[in-house]
Amino acid sequence: MKILAEISESLGISWNALRANKMRSVLATLGIVIGVLTVTLMGAAINGLNQAFIKNVSALGADVFYVSRFKWFNNTYEDWVSMRKRPKITLAESDALSQQLAFADAVAPTADNEDSVKYKNRSASSVDIVGTTEAYLQTSGVDVAQGRFLTAADARGGQPTCVIGNDVATNLFRADPPLGERIKIEDQSFLVVGVLGKQGTMFGYSLDNRVVIPLRQYIGLVERNPGIDIQVKVGGLARLDEAQEELRQVMRRIRHLRPNQPDNFSINQQDEIVKWFHSQTATIAVIGLFVTSLALFVGGIGIMNIMFVSVVERTREIGVRKAIGAKRRNILLQFLIESAGICLLGGLIGLGIAWLVSLAVSEWLFPASLSIAIVAMSLFVSLLTGVISGFLPAWRAARMDPVEALRSE
Amino acid sequence: MSLIHLQNISRRYQMGAETVHALRDVSLEIQRGEYVAIMGPSGSGKSTLMNLIGCLDTPSAGHYGLNGVSISEMDDNQLAEIRNREIGFVFQTFNLLARSNALHNVELPLIYAGVSAEERRHLALEALAQVGLTDRIHHKPNELSGGQRQRVAVARALVNKPSLLLADEPTGNLDSRTGAEIMALFNDLSRKGNTIIVVTHEEDIAKHARRIIRLRDGLVASDEKQVEGRDSKVEGNPNPTLDPRPSTLDRP
Numbered sequence: 001m002k003i004l005a006e007i008s009e010s011l012g013i014s015w016n017a018l019r020a021n022k023m024r025s026v027l028a029t030l031g032i033v034i035g036v037l038t039v040t041l042m043g044a045a046i047n048g049l050n051q052a053f054i055k056n057v058s059a060l061g062a063d064v065f066y067v068s069r070f071k072w073f074n075n076t077y078e079d080w081v082s083m084r085k086r087p088k089i090t091l092a093e094s095d096a097l098s099q100q101l102a103f104a105d106a107v108a109p110t111a112d113n114e115d116s117v118k119y120k121n122r123s124a125s126s127v128d129i130v131g132t133t134e135a136y137l138q139t140s141g142v143d144v145a146q147g148r149f150l151t152a153a154d155a156r157g158g159q160p161t162c163v164i165g166n167d168v169a170t171n172l173f174r175a176d177p178p179l180g181e182r183i184k185i186e187d188q189s190f191l192v193v194g195v196l197g198k199q200g201t202m203f204g205y206s207l208d209n210r211v212v213i214p215l216r217q218y219i220g221l222v223e224r225n226p227g228i229d230i231q232v233k234v235g236g237l238a239r240l241d242e243a244q245e246e247l248r249q250v251m252r253r254i255r256h257l258r259p260n261q262p263d264n265f266s267i268n269q270q271d272e273i274v275k276w277f278h279s280q281t282a283t284i285a286v287i288g289l290f291v292t293s294l295a296l297f298v299g300g301i302g303i304m305n306i307m308f309v310s311v312v313e314r315t316r317e318i319g320v321r322k323a324i325g326a327k328r329r330n331i332l333l334q335f336l337i338e339s340a341g342i343c344l345l346g347g348l349i350g351l352g353i354a355w356l357v358s359l360a361v362s363e364w365l366f367p368a369s370l371s372i373a374i375v376a377m378s379l380f381v382s383l384l385t386g387v388i389s390g391f392l393p394a395w396r397a398a399r400m401d402p403v404e405a406l407r408s409e
Numbered sequence: 410m411s412l413i414h415l416q417n418i419s420r421r422y423q424m425g426a427e428t429v430h431a432l433r434d435v436s437l438e439i440q441r442g443e444y445v446a447i448m449g450p451s452g453s454g455k456s457t458l459m460n461l462i463g464c465l466d467t468p469s470a471g472h473y474g475l476n477g478v479s480i481s482e483m484d485d486n487q488l489a490e491i492r493n494r495e496i497g498f499v500f501q502t503f504n505l506l507a508r509s510n511a512l513h514n515v516e517l518p519l520i521y522a523g524v525s526a527e528e529r530r531h532l533a534l535e536a537l538a539q540v541g542l543t544d545r546i547h548h549k550p551n552e553l554s555g556g557q558r559q560r561v562a563v564a565r566a567l568v569n570k571p572s573l574l575l576a577d578e579p580t581g582n583l584d585s586r587t588g589a590e591i592m593a594l595f596n597d598l599s600r601k602g603n604t605i606i607v608v609t610h611e612e613d614i615a616k617h618a619r620r621i622i623r624l625r626d627g628l629v630a631s632d633e634k635q636v637e638g639r640d641s642k643v644e645g646n647p648n649p650t651l652d653p654r655p656s657t658l659d660r661p
Binding site: 005006009012013016017020316317319320321322323324325326327328329330402403406 | 463465489493498506509517
């Protein structure tokens with residue numbers, strides 16, 4: 001009861017003080033507004049990137065292994081040099097894997113390279129040409145928006161067919177309906193049987209700028225001797241570790257590796273990307289928050305300054321309050337609440353602006369979004385800034401001698 | 410038992426290398442219900458004495474008992490509590506909170522006393538009624554006349570029903586007519602049983618009191634009871650603006 005009355009008394013006083021010195025208050029609060037704004041935006045940007053990334057990556061499926069020549073992450077230069085000496089994975093090895101794996105739902109050999117694609121007199125360069133089989137539909141997480149995906153018959157080498165990504169459909173065909181039309185890759189014509197649903201971007205690359213063709217046509221046409229990545233989808237997430245071990249043993253058998261020889265292939269997983277990405281964003285977050293919190297620190301110094309001025313200006317008021325019974329604690333609390341209140345107000349304004357900016361940024365630049373955690377953190381940080389920067393001035397006020405304070409003009 | 414018991418009180422200040430003896434071995438007794446004026450030229454130690462009696466300061470030597478409680482050894486927070494409970498201050502410059510209305514100004518001591526909001530309002534209204542300001546409770550100090558401001562200050566001093574009303578030059582910032590009004594208010598409060606100490610250098614103001622303590626060079630120079638009846642004309646007058654004393658008559 002008593003503490004509530006004190007807090008409401010202090011809030012009233014600080015509100016009055018703020019109103020009485022409008023310009024000064026605005027300037028002092030501005031420092032906090034900018035500080036909170038930068039910190040919050042930094043958090044929102046990282047949060048947004050993480051969310052967008054997780055959304056992208058989750059399309060890959062957590063239960064898909066990628067058998068590749070290279071390990072995706074955590075490579076030293078030496079690792080990389082030694083991995084370059086590994087043999088490429090061949091289509092024959094992929095076929096053998098497909099036959100021998102007991103647990104796999106789908107096994108899709110894939111190879112991809114950039115090439116140009118022509119439609120009538122239009123041409124698109126640097127399109128990602130993916131050679132694969134019908135199993136790719138299950139392993140890669142793509143969906144078909146129009147028409148159909150490659151069939152087993154297509155994959156075995158019937159009529160040359162292709163499924164095109166969303167960007168290719170809009171760039172090359174514009175308003176024309178693409179289904180049933182023919183596009184040309186390296187002078188080989190392909191019948192468009194389907195259009196993939198929109199996938200978005202990953203690491204800044206569009207996942208929609210691609211054309212999926214049968215691997216048997218890809219080999220020789222796009223690349224003579226491609227290194228093949230094998231996507232293996234496990235039925236369900238349980239027993240993922242066992243599945244990985246079995247996959248490794250089958251692959252070693254296919255490659256006739258002796259027990260003392262190391263693997264000359266790598267088994268990669270989506271969660272490695274996630275881990276890698278999080279480690280990257282965590283670093284960015286630490287550095288970014290440190291830099292942006294400098295702005296908040298400067299804002300805090302501004303508040304401390306203004307609180308010192310406020311204490312000096314109100315020396316007489318402090319004297320009166322002490323004379324009528326305010327204890328040190330009351331005076332300390334009054335100024336702490338005032339400074340915390342200013343900072344919280346600045347924090348709220350900063351948050352409001354950050355919210356608007358993050359809306360605009362994610363509309364036009366890159367994904368950014370405020371989470372409850374970020375909002376809570378910003379408010380907590382601004383409150384903390386207020387308490388820390390208000391403490392010295394408040395302490396000085398609390399320790400004033402009432403006789404001296406009453407004598408001041 | 411006396412309300413105020415000062416025994417061999419000294420107060421020294423260190424001003425650089427020099428030691429200033431503001432009070433030297435002062436002993437005083439003030440009884441409950443007394444109306445006392447403390448007088449003296451500047452530098453006589455009357456402000457120091459007021460600060461000590463008001464528990465704003467502690468003596469360098471000697472013993473001070475207020476209402477049976479020993480004050481001399483108290484720390485800051487204990488003094489604050491005593492001030493809140495036992496003493497009502499009235500200052501020369503009113504010292505109201507400029508941005509708060511009269512009601513809130515009067516409520517302030519009760520906030521520090523931890524009184525509930527409802528009770529605060531009730532007591533503050535009661536105190537404002539006592540000084541005749543019921544119709545001005547929502548006015549801020551700058552919307553009130555000097556006399557009204559001092560009435561608010563008196564109400565604030567009275568609101569927690571202190572043992573002692575301590576006024577420091579209460580009419581110093583008022584014209585003589587309004588000053589007389591305030592003094593009439595004090596006389597009234599005294600008659601109702603409040604213990605009042607007025608610190609002043611004006612004889613006219615001091616004459617309202619029943620007892621005048623004069624200080625000089627940190628010592629009590631004289632301590633005399635006023636003759637009853639000197640004030641009776643003023644006390645008996647229900648309308649202080651018609652105070653017939655010459656000092657107010659020559660300035661209508």
